[in-house]
Amino acid sequence: MIPVHVRHQENPPMTTRTLTPDLLQRMDAYWRAANYLAVGQLYLFDNPLLKRPLTLADVKHMLLGHWGTTPGQNFIYVHLNRVIRKYDLDMIYVSGPGHGGPAVVGNTYLEGTYSEIYPEISQDEEGLRKLFLQFSFPGGIPSHASPECPGSIHEGGELGYSLSHSFGAVFDNPQLIVACVVGDGEAETGPLATAWHSNKFLDAASDGAVLPILHLNGYKIANPTVLARISHEELEQLLRGYGWSPIFVEGHEPALMHEAMATALDTAVEQIRAFQRDARERGERTRPRWPMIVLKSPKGWTGPKFVDGLPVEGTFRAHQIPIKVSATSPPEHLRQLEDWLKSYRPQELFDANGRLLPELAELAPVGARRMGANPHANGGILLRDLRLPDFRDYACDVPEPGVRGIGDTHVLGPFLRDVAKLNDEQRNFRVFGPDETLSNGLEALFDVTQRQWDAATEPTDEFLAPSGRVMEMLSEHQCEGWLEGYLLTGRHGLFNCYEAFIHIVDSMFNQHAKWLKVTAGLPWRRRIASLNYLLASHVWRQDHNGFTHQDPGFIDHVVNKKASVVRVYLPPDANCLLSVMDHCLRSRHYVNVVIAGKHPAPQWLSMDAAVKHCSEGIGIWPWASNDQEADAPDLVMACCGDVPTLETLAAVSILREHLPELKIRVVNVVDLMRLQPSSEHPHGLGDVDFDTLFTRDRPVVFAFHAYPWLIHRLTYRRTNHDNIHVRGYKEEGTVTTPFDMTVLNELDRFHLVMDAIDRLPQTGDRGMYLKQKLRDKLIEHKQYIDCHGEDLPEVRHWRWGQSDGSRKQP
Numbered sequence: 158m159i160p161v162h163v164r165h166q167e168n169p170p171m172t173t174r175t176l177t178p179d180l181l182q183r184m185d186a187y188w189r190a191a192n193y194l195a196v197g198q199l200y201l202f203d204n205p206l207l208k209r210p211l212t213l214a215d216v217k218h219m220l221l222g223h224w225g226t227t228p229g230q231n232f233i234y235v236h237l238n239r240v241i242r243k244y245d246l247d248m249i250y251v252s253g254p255g256h257g258g259p260a261v262v263g264n265t266y267l268e269g270t271y272s273e274i275y276p277e278i279s280q281d282e283e284g285l286r287k288l289f290l291q292f293s294f295p296g297g298i299p300s301h302a303s304p305e306c307p308g309s310i311h312e313g314g315e316l317g318y319s320l321s322h323s324f325g326a327v328f329d330n331p332q333l334i335v336a337c338v339v340g341d342g343e344a345e346t347g348p349l350a351t352a353w354h355s356n357k358f359l360d361a362a363s364d365g366a367v368l369p370i371l372h373l374n375g376y377k378i379a380n381p382t383v384l385a386r387i388s389h390e391e392l393e394q395l396l397r398g399y400g401w402s403p404i405f406v407e408g409h410e411p412a413l414m415h416e417a418m419a420t421a422l423d424t425a426v427e428q429i430r431a432f433q434r435d436a437r438e439r440g441e442r443t444r445p446r447w448p449m450i451v452l453k454s455p456k457g458w459t460g461p462k463f464v465d466g467l468p469v470e471g472t473f474r475a476h477q478i479p480i481k482v483s484a485t486s487p488p489e490h491l492r493q494l495e496d497w498l499k500s501y502r503p504q505e506l507f508d509a510n511g512r513l514l515p516e517l518a519e520l521a522p523v524g525a526r527r528m529g530a531n532p533h534a535n536g537g538i539l540l541r542d543l544r545l546p547d548f549r550d551y552a553c554d555v556p557e558p559g560v561r562g563i564g565d566t567h568v569l570g571p572f573l574r575d576v577a578k579l580n581d582e583q584r585n586f587r588v589f590g591p592d593e594t595l596s597n598g599l600e601a602l603f604d605v606t607q608r609q610w611d612a613a614t615e616p617t618d619e620f621l622a623p624s625g626r627v628m629e630m631l632s633e634h635q636c637e638g639w640l641e642g643y644l645l646t647g648r649h650g651l652f653n654c655y656e657a658f659i660h661i662v663d664s665m666f667n668q669h670a671k672w673l674k675v676t677a678g679l680p681w682r683r684r685i686a687s688l689n690y691l692l693a694s695h696v697w698r699q700d701h702n703g704f705t706h707q708d709p710g711f712i713d714h715v716v717n718k719k720a721s722v723v724r725v726y727l728p729p730d731a732n733c734l735l736s737v738m739d740h741c742l743r744s745r746h747y748v749n750v751v752i753a754g755k756h757p758a759p760q761w762l763s764m765d766a767a768v769k770h771c772s773e774g775i776g777i778w779p780w781a782s783n784d785q786e787a788d789a790p791d792l793v794m795a796c797c798g799d800v801p802t803l804e805t806l807a808a809v810s811i812l813r814e815h816l817p818e819l820k821i822r823v824v825n826v827v828d829l830m831r832l833q834p835s836s837e838h839p840h841g842l843g844d845v846d847f848d849t850l851f852t853r854d855r856p857v858v859f860a861f862h863a864y865p866w867l868i869h870r871l872t873y874r875r876t877n878h879d880n881i882h883v884r885g886y887k888e889e890g891t892v893t894t895p896f897d898m899t900v901l902n903e904l905d906r907f908h909l910v911m912d913a914i915d916r917l918p919q920t921g922d923r924g925m926y927l928k929q930k931l932r933d934k935l936i937e938h939k940q941y942i943d944c945h946g947e948d949l950p951e952v953r954h955w956r957w958g959q960s961d962g963s964r965k966q967p
Contacts, residue, residue: 226256555761
């Protein structure tokens with residue numbers, strides 16, 4: 158094995174006088190101002206500068222928010238402002254602890270960014286009153302670092318993802334530093350514990366840097382945190398074992414803590430710059446041991462020490478609202494709140510008009526160097542269109558429907574390869590996945606790029622390099638978090654994953670979809686590139702892995718989100734997949750879910766036909782239908798998904814061979830949201846168009862890729878809903894043959910034909926005899942696979958039009 162060389166610099170003793178007495182005094186005052194604004198946001202309805210004694214009328218009726226993490230984050234923010242100015246840093250701030258809203262809102266207000274974006278929140282007494290009133294108040298803003306807050310790319314509901322978001326933000330951003338505050342409660346989550354390993358994927362030559370600041374304040378909501386209750390030695394060994402060089406800042410006395418934090422940050426910034434200089438100017442390729450800071454301070458620092466005789470500061474009681482103030486609370490609580498606010502000496506911080514004193518305001522960076530105004534935190538400002546090749550150049554040749562293909566994602570791979578190649582100079586496109594890029598059929602990417610990897614390598618490894626367009630780690634959480642951070646800072650990407658295991662990031666998808674929904678309504682937030690999922694190795698072709706790998710339910714989860722945000726595509730073949738993926742990569746501010754197969758499968762549409770079909774999103778396939786001359790079809794056979802399409806067409810061929818008088822219409826769905834009414838989704842069909850496709854009164858047998866009840870949910874308002882019979886995944890599966898997977902779930906061609914006959918009484922005895930024949934065929938199928946371990950030859954070798962005289966595609 159090639160040894161891992163990790164460079165580090167020993168931390169010098171913190172004995173230098175980093176801060177002059179004047180600077181220390183002003184920074185402490187700025188910190189007090191931020192803390193005062195935080196308490197005001199939590200409590201005050203009026204009287205923002207305490208120009209008169211505090212009364213109950215000055216206090217909000219509902220006290221909502223979190224104090225415990227806030228003073229520590231204010232402390233960090235003040236110190237980051239100093240190093241930004243000293244070193245002219247391009248830096249953004251990620252607030253990982255769950256509810257740091259008072260800190261980020263207050264600090265962006267103090268630096269001026271907040272008032273520039275929201276002029277009504279002016280930098281005066283009236284602006285302070287509005288700032289306080291809006292916090293956790295109807296018609297106002299949430300209590301966390303939400304999209305409404307300038308400078309935020311990560312909000313409180315995303316507990317555990319801060320570090321992976323931060324790394325995603327610095328990939329291909331060589332000048333950017335992300336200061337990522339990691340809460341010690343957050344550090345107990347699985348995604349965060351894994352994210353420490355992201356330093357093995359960072360290229361010091363072409364990427365930026367992440368400066369984690371582990372905020373040890375000792376408690377979660379009601380319990381101590383693990384990392385705060387292990388020894389200093391154990392914690393340091395843990396962090397060094399992750400590959401970091403920790404710098405510890407511990408205490409509670411402000412003057413000493415200011416000096417220690419300033420020295421720690423100078424040390425960290427100089428180490429980062431040295432590592433980057435070595436990589437960029439000297440070609441040094443050994444992996445740095447990047448610096449991080451461990452800030453140990455009391456929870457609820459500078460807040461009330463005791464309330465009702467119980468300790469608060471430094472305990473779990475400081476987590477949310479430390480003093481309850483209301484008409485029913487003890488009267489001394491109001492006076493205690495007033496004393497707490499006055500302890501920050503607001504008269505020394507703000508002038509008579511409520512404006513921060515100039516000598517304090519000048520501590521903040523200026524212009525785009527302010528963390529609230531940094532364009533990387535509003536990534537749409539930096540977004541540039543991808544250079545895309547013409548997807549038609551990668552088309553499969555489909556001279557007639559049903560020709561055999563190599564596997565749809567294998568066709569897509571060369572297109573993505575050339576997307577990566579065309580955008581290599583811009584460095585704004587990456588493919589993310591949990592060690593499944595090859596497995597999912599995208600091997601062509603490795604013709605032009607590598608997997609980015611900065612740990613040890615062995616001669617037998619493949620496709621590993623310090624810099625590459627493919628990011629793989631066997632953690633769906635990290636892949637999702639990296640990609641989200643990459644998108645939020647103005648780049649493009651694709652997440653490929655096994656369908657069954659994309660559920661691992663359900664909550665991350667939730668939060669990103671909510672972010673998109675909220676930011677779409679904020680005029681100052683620029684739209685970002687869409688979050689694109691390619692789900693391959695799907696439920697119907699996980700026969701070799703079995704039941705654990707068979708779950709198509711992510712679709713159900715996705716369609717719960719706002720219609721303005723989500724899109725779901727199930728292309729039936731490779732040409733449709735190319736058309737859909739080109740559309741998704743060009744789109745903005747959506748979550749696009751694309752489900753496609755990787756195994757050899759029939760191809761149905763020429764590229765011209767595929768483009769038309771995908772542009773419509775749903776349509777009749779005339780070449781598979783025979784109802785053109787009829788007033789109405791006897792039966793509609795609908796399908797959505799590659800395997801359901803195959804089984805539907807095979808069922809149609811059986812019906813047309815044995816019951817040729819039947820008039821059958823075949824409808825294929827690519828864009829799942831076309832099934833919803835237009836009043837519910839912008840892609841939805843109007844009722845007239847839906848009835849034109851599916852009729853108002855004829856039976857519909859619908860073969861669907863996922864759980865069948867989703868189709869009923871999407872179509873329950875339609876005129877003909879009662880006649881729609883859906884087959885899909887019924888939570889049946891095992892290690893078996895591909896066709897047997899469809900049989901187990903009654904999605905196979907034989908069950909589809911029997912469903913049709915049951916709904917067509919005019920087929921009479923001929924229909925009954927055909928059903929009997931198909932039941933016998935199912936028995937034969939089971940006996941054959943148990944004996945031979947593969948599907949019946951007539952299933953394996955079936956092709957459209959081989960025995961029923963059906964017409965070829967025009």
